[in-house]
Amino acid sequence: MIRTEIYENALFETIKRGATVISPDVRDAFVRAIEKESNEAAKRGLEATLRSMDMSRERENPLCVDTGWPIFYFKVGNRCELEGGFVELENAARRAVAKATKLGYLRATMKHPLTGYDPGNNIGMNIPDFTYKFVDGDSIEMSYAAKGGxxxxxxxxxxxxxxxxxxxxxxxxxxxxxxxxxxxxxxxxxxxxxxxxxxxxxxxxxxxxxxxxxxxxxxxxxxxxxxxxxxxxxxxxxxxxxxxxxxxxxxxxxxxxxxxxxxxxxxxxxxxxxxxCMVARRASTKIDANEKVTEMQSPMWFGDR
Amino acid sequence: MAEYHLTSPLSEEDVRKLKIGDTVYLSGNAFTCRSRLQRYIFDEGNTLPFDTSDRNILIHNGPIVIKENGSWRLVSFMPTSSIRFEKWGEKSVKEWGLRMIVGKTTMGEQTAQAMKEMGCVHVSPRSVSPNLWIDSITVEDVYLFDELGSIEAAWFFKINELGPFIVDIDSEGNNYFDRLDESIAESKKNALEQLGIGEEFKFTKLY
Missing domain, CATH: 3.30.1330 (60s Ribosomal Protein L30; Chain: A;)
Structure with missing residues (x-):
């Protein structure tokens, strides 16, 4: 049984990493784009973006001011057991989003679609969004993606x-x-x-x-x-x-x-x-049945890709 | 294509000399706004609670600002898409006496026409580099925070060599992206041909 405090803390760290740390594969793509860019102004733009992305990791601030729609993808082992079950997993994700917003890792961006009401914590009807995929095993892989406006x-x-x-x-x-x-x-x-x-x-x-x-x-x-x-x-x-x-x-x-x-x-x-968008923000974390928490470099949502 | 370092408040002369494709770096006074502020003023009949004459650079943006030890700290900043404010573009240029709008995605014909008439330009970022920009910005004050919330409020920035931005609408009504569209349309034709999709291709109409 994976305890609530373990997965809730992992969710918060995943959100924070997704918002502030560029994924290694996206960073590599930037480096390659800079190497082959022949338009000088575009090259400087790519370089400035990469520099800023690297600074976000040190400063622990958002890669972009628009921190996007909060979206979660859970790849769940068929025998995975969570304290409080999956309803509590979603509650924990909402609490983690609210906490990340309060601490400035996320901007309060989510609003009521008709009134424009801003709850100030990115939590509202059907937001965050949750998607599940079931696989063999007893662990859970949690991915957070920030989809920019x-x-x-x-x-x-x-x-x-x-x-x-x-x-x-x-x-x-x-x-x-x-x-x-x-x-x-x-x-x-x-x-x-x-x-x-x-x-x-x-x-x-x-x-x-x-x-x-x-x-x-x-x-x-x-x-x-x-x-x-x-x-x-x-x-x-x-x-x-x-x-x-x-x-x-x-x-x-x-x-x-x-x-x-x-x-x-x-x-x-x-x-x-x-x-x-170019910053392509995401982060993933795996929690094993023995509560071992591992940062994943990539979501591996589609098997090995 | 020239490079300019300009200080706000900008004069008409400052912006009339700018041409599409020029690069600018900005210093001095600026303020921010998004949809909610423009709706509040232009659609809901409220009055802007500050003077824009010494602050004639508008930055379309919803920054992340937090209060720390009694003062504001800018956590992140990136110009946002201006095109969605096209409805209020002409009014904001004319009634607020703007000389420059900073934003992404350029703006439409009506705003360009107002810019031509009044002497105003639109400039765009060429990178997503909040960390390089926040070091060039000091948050001085905020208006309409309680009414509109933190992101939609009017933030007063003191900026220092903020840039680079590319001039995409100049005061003659030219648009940098309209010009670029022509060359992209040409490359698109070639790209489609390489995929075996000739100009004669038509989608089968299903609906």
Missing amino acids: GSECFGGTRHRIVAFADGIKGIEKFVIDSFVASARAGAVCPPSVLGIGIGGTANVAANLAKEAACLRTVGSRHPDPMFAKIEEDLYRALNSLGIGILGAGGNTSVLAVNVEYAYTHIAGIACATSTN
Whole structure:
């Protein structure tokens, strides 16, 4: 049995790390982007961003002022036992979000959608958001992702049902059209981690796209060569557009293109995109049944990617 | 493309010389606002409780500021998207006598027209670097904190060489991103061709 104080403290530390420490794979992608950038102003922008991200770790302050929607992903062992059960896990996550907000690791960003009421702690109806995946074992892996307003609100999240008649070309055209429109003038804070969901109902595709954007390790590839090829082709195509950091011109427009899929209906292919902003904030922690707490470098939400 | 180091309050001459693509660093007095403040003033009929004439740089932003030992400490700062305030762009430029708006995502035609008329520009960040910026900002005061909350309040900043920002709307109404759109549209055509998607491609209409 994993005690409440153990998982609640781990949740708080995961939120704090997600908000203040850049993931190693995202940092590596930045270093590579700086090396290959030929636009001087864009290069300086990437360098300034990297410097600021490194300072956030030392200063323990947010990587970006917009600390985003608080989103949790729990990969739960089938025999995992938590004190108070999963209802208490969610209560603990809410308490941890409120505490992180009070201490300035998160900005009080979540508001009532109609009245604009600000509870001041990022807690409200259906927020934070929780997603579960069940696997063998008795441990729990907890991931926190902060989905920024820029990347979510300005057209980075879209869906379209593509006809089988249009196939891969239709999917790729949809992705490129969507990304160009949403990255204009830096709206979605490029260079983006672009997640693409193919198949399922529209919401399944949208969830896969979000998980591909927020949880996949930057630099990982889909194991199925057909999907890996879409990732590689779109990565190359999007980085040839000249959108660059904050849309002001440059060689790197996406840090990664990650595709996930589900089987779909014979009638059509639901396709969805989700862009994550350049800081691509996330953190993950594993707790074993013996209460051993381990920081994870990457969520490993999709097996080894 | 030139580089300028400007101090607020900005004169009309200061901003009329700026062209799209120029780089600016800013010093002096500035204030922040987001949607709620503009709605409070322009839609709900309230009066701005401070004078903008010696503070004519507006930064679209919702900072993280906490109170520590009786004084304000800026924890994080990053200009936010200006386009969502387009509805109030013209009014804010004209009624507040602004010479510069700092924000992301540029602004629309109506604001650009007001900027041309009044002598005002819009500038954009080229990085997400809150830690480099907070060292150039001192929080001096805050207005409408109780009415609008911390993020939506009007914060008074004293800024020192804050930048670099790129001029994206100049006082002749030119937009840097409109120009860039043309070259991106050209590269997009090539990118699609490389994927085997020619100009003749049309989506099968499902709805």
